[in-house]
Amino acid sequence: MDAPPPLLQIEGLTRTYGRRIGCKDVSFSLWPGEILGVVGESGSGKSTLLNCLSAKLEPTAGRVLYTDRHGRAIDVWAASEPERRMLMRTDWGIVHQNPRDGLRMGVSAGANIGERLMAVGERHYGGIRREAETWMRRVEMDLDRIDDAPFTFSGGMQQRLQIARNLVSKPRLVFMDEPTGGLDVSVQARLLDLLRGLVTDLGLSAVIVTHDLAVTRLLAHRMIVMRRGEVVEAGLTDQVLDDPQHPYTQLLVSSILHP
Amino acid sequence: MTNAMREPLAGYNFAYLDEQMKRSIRRAILKAVAVPGYQVPFGSREMPLPYGWGTGGIQVTASIIGAEDVLKVIDQGADDTTNAVSIRQFFARTTGVATTERTAEATIIQTRHRIPERPLGPGQIIVYQVPIPEPLRWVEARETETRKMHALQEYGVMHVKLYEDIARFGCINTSYNYPVLVNGRYLMAPSPIPKFDNPKMDRNPALQLFGAGREKRIYAVPPFTSVKSLDFEDYPFDVQHWDHCCALCGAADSYLDEVVTDDRGGRMFVCSDTDYCGERRTAGHVGAGTPVALAAEAAE
Numbered sequence: 001m002d003a004p005p006p007l008l009q010i011e012g013l014t015r016t017y018g019r020r021i022g023c024k025d026v027s028f029s030l031w032p033g034e035i036l037g038v039v040g041e042s043g044s045g046k047s048t049l050l051n052c053l054s055a056k057l058e059p060t061a062g063r064v065l066y067t068d069r070h071g072r073a074i075d076v077w078a079a080s081e082p083e084r085r086m087l088m089r090t091d092w093g094i095v096h097q098n099p100r101d102g103l104r105m106g107v108s109a110g111a112n113i114g115e116r117l118m119a120v121g122e123r124h125y126g127g128i129r130r131e132a133e134t135w136m137r138r139v140e141m142d143l144d145r146i147d148d149a150p151f152t153f154s155g156g157m158q159q160r161l162q163i164a165r166n167l168v169s170k171p172r173l174v175f176m177d178e179p180t181g182g183l184d185v186s187v188q189a190r191l192l193d194l195l196r197g198l199v200t201d202l203g204l205s206a207v208i209v210t211h212d213l214a215v216t217r218l219l220a221h222r223m224i225v226m227r228r229g230e231v232v233e234a235g236l237t238d239q240v241l242d243d244p245q246h247p248y249t250q251l252l253v254s255s256i257l258h259p
Numbered sequence: 260m261t262n263a264m265r266e267p268l269a270g271y272n273f274a275y276l277d278e279q280m281k282r283s284i285r286r287a288i289l290k291a292v293a294v295p296g297y298q299v300p301f302g303s304r305e306m307p308l309p310y311g312w313g314t315g316g317i318q319v320t321a322s323i324i325g326a327e328d329v330l331k332v333i334d335q336g337a338d339d340t341t342n343a344v345s346i347r348q349f350f351a352r353t354t355g356v357a358t359t360e361r362t363a364e365a366t367i368i369q370t371r372h373r374i375p376e377r378p379l380g381p382g383q384i385i386v387y388q389v390p391i392p393e394p395l396r397w398v399e400a401r402e403t404e405t406r407k408m409h410a411l412q413e414y415g416v417m418h419v420k421l422y423e424d425i426a427r428f429g430c431i432n433t434s435y436n437y438p439v440l441v442n443g444r445y446l447m448a449p450s451p452i453p454k455f456d457n458p459k460m461d462r463n464p465a466l467q468l469f470g471a472g473r474e475k476r477i478y479a480v481p482p483f484t485s486v487k488s489l490d491f492e493d494y495p496f497d498v499q500h501w502d503h504c505c506a507l508c509g510a511a512d513s514y515l516d517e518v519v520t521d522d523r524g525g526r527m528f529v530c531s532d533t534d535y536c537g538e539r540r541t542a543g544h545v546g547a548g549t550p551v552a553l554a555a556e557a558a559e
């Protein structure tokens with residue numbers, strides 16, 4: 001029996017800004033149900049990489065191949081813009097570090113969650129509202145807040161709302177950019193627990209960009225370490241963190257560096 | 260009611276705009292008619308009236324009006340408001356065409372905020388004055404992005420707005436400039452007409468043209484084109500209803516304005532379409548006549 005194809009296949013992905021390198025010659029595969037952590041300091045190229053993967057920033061060279069629900073491989077950057085935008089709001093989800101980039105701050109929590117359903121043609125208000133309630137429960141938000149706007153929520157609640165807003169359309173692949181960044185430690189811990197439960201329950205595939213090794217340890221099956229735009233080490237999370245091979249990874253793990 | 264043709268004012272081109280400008284606007288109109296509901300950019304001109312006075316509508320009218328046309332101008336349904344009178348006089352002076360207050364007699368009707376109650380017929384053209392042509396503007400300020408959203412039919416966010424209405428008010432509270440889908444393709448702002456008028460746009464035998472002066476956009480709904488108001492399956496589109504009939508003509512099917520009749524709280528509901536109301540009264544229809552509050556007092 002053939003193994004299923006990788007969900008995401010990255011080949012020689014490079015992005016330069018003039019003469020400056022954003023990321024260089026990055027290759028890896030992401031398999032269905034797998035969580036990949038991308039770790040590095042700020043300026044390591046991990047955000048550039050995430051933007052190229054999630055169809056927000058066109059790479060200078062290389063390919064991003066995505067296998068859709070029908071087993072069809074889509075060359076993301078060779079596809080038409082409508083196709084890309086369709087992927088972004090159906091098959092994919094993106095959780096931004098800053099909730100402002102991922103939420104409509106002026107419309108209610110319920111509408112934020114329901115938007116993706118409406119975008120793909122859901123036209124039953126009662127049904128949309130029930131789905132919004134279901135997802136608020138799943139991310140452990142107070143249902144009484146369903147008609148409140150996100151700007152009245154705490155940072156942790158805004159992140160939960162962002163997660164619900166993305167997962168409601170049952171995406172197959174989620175990109176997360178520092179999902180716990182900027183939150184208090186106790187809030188971070190609860191959010192991480194929630195995320196861990198969700199990815200396990202839903203069998204999600206995800207690419208999580210973070211500077212926080214604890215996030216990687218808790219969520220990622222595999223990880224890559226980036227430095228100055230290049231991948232310096234890749235492997236199973238526990239192996240990399242317990243027995244780092246590259247000197248840079250050793251520095252990161254020994255907490256000599258505080259990324 | 261109809262004022263006959265006169266000699267146009269000397270020193271101006273017919274309908275004020277020069278012929279080249281009119282031709283370029285007509286090209287935009289043709290494009291708009293070919294792609295119903297699509298906003299076509301045009302080189303809007305300075306007009307001798309301030310923005311907000313319908314300069315977009317005026318330019319559209321100016322570029323299509325001919326010597327044989329009969330023009331009607333309404334504002335909130337009435338022919339005698341300052342805005343309507345100024346625009347009517349502007350065209351009477353610069354073209355000399357006949358003007359009318361009768362919907363039935365007009366070949367071109369320029370309007371702000373209403374569609375006449377009397378059904379329009381083939382050959383008639385209604386020109387809407389549009390302040391904000393982009394229905395997606397509330398959610399997206401960038402023009403490049405809204406154009407993309409139209410191109411890709413990414414209209415889900417409009418339902419977000421309706422969802423918010425229901426969540427907040429228990430019903431779709433948007434009562435004017437209610438978003439529509441034209442010909443099953445383009446999302447369109449019908450201009451600030453009451454949603455009561457939305458059903459009139461659907462498969463209307465008249466040509467409907469929309470002009471936005473400040474925003475430099477023209478769009479159109481050709482005759483007999485489908486115009487559907489957005490809604491939810493469990494909250495279907497509905498128009499305003501009144502508990503009253505028109506106090507003057509007794510009409511039960513027209514859009515009513517509440518009019519204060521005295522300083523003791525007397526008020527009555529009358530047709531906002533003054534021509535429609537007048538026509539009905541001429542035909543012998545009468546309303547209850549008495550202001551609502553006074554009638555209630557009298558009944559006690």
Ligand SMILES: [Zn+2]
Nearest residue numbers: 505508530536
């Ligand atoms: Zn009346």
